[in-house]
Amino acid sequence: EAQVTQNPRYLITVTGKKLTVTCSQNMNHEYMSWYRQDPGLGLRQIYYSMNVEVTDKGDVPEGYKVSRKEKRNFPLILESPSPNQTSLYFCASSSRVGNQPQHFGDGTRLSIL
């Protein structure tokens, strides 16, 4: 079954404690992306990756890092989380060929106290 898998699904942590949200896809997609979803704002892109070792900033990259060492994995790193990063996060992937739809994971709800 084609899937984008995120872990953890829920996390409550404290300001300044480094955390990583993992994302893995089994569709051999080149393109992967991270979004955050906040009430009334829609999904906003944080970072994206066109392929292994190729990443770039989206619209709201401040406070986040990513890496793409393998095609299937695209972790999101918060090195020093702050309360304004409390949000619902989604990882997505798609083929680069044509205008293919992005497939989304089920989300990670982060609460930074």
Added chain:
Amino acid sequence: EDQVTQSPEALRLQEGESSSLNCSYTVSGLRGLFWYRQDPGKGPEFLFTLYSAGEEKEKERLKATLTKKESFLHITAPKPEDSATYLCAVQEPGGYNKLIFGAGTRLAVHP
């Protein structure tokens, strides 16, 4: 700045009461417009892609249409299981798959 605006923000329908959701956009050189459905606690689920004005796509009780400045998602004779948030996203011109999302329309269909 490219923008996507969805209306209404929330919509309550009785079962069988048809209606339409609107997505207006200001992106120039649109590469594609996508509709997604999002259930609580889930990620967006792809419904349709539209590429050019005049195009229409259908799936069960849903039909999506596209003009040069907006898209409509028509829901015919909805059922309670159609209750969800419907998201519209546009793909910007350029060499990568960036999507700009609207804030969504929360649809509640009551029996």
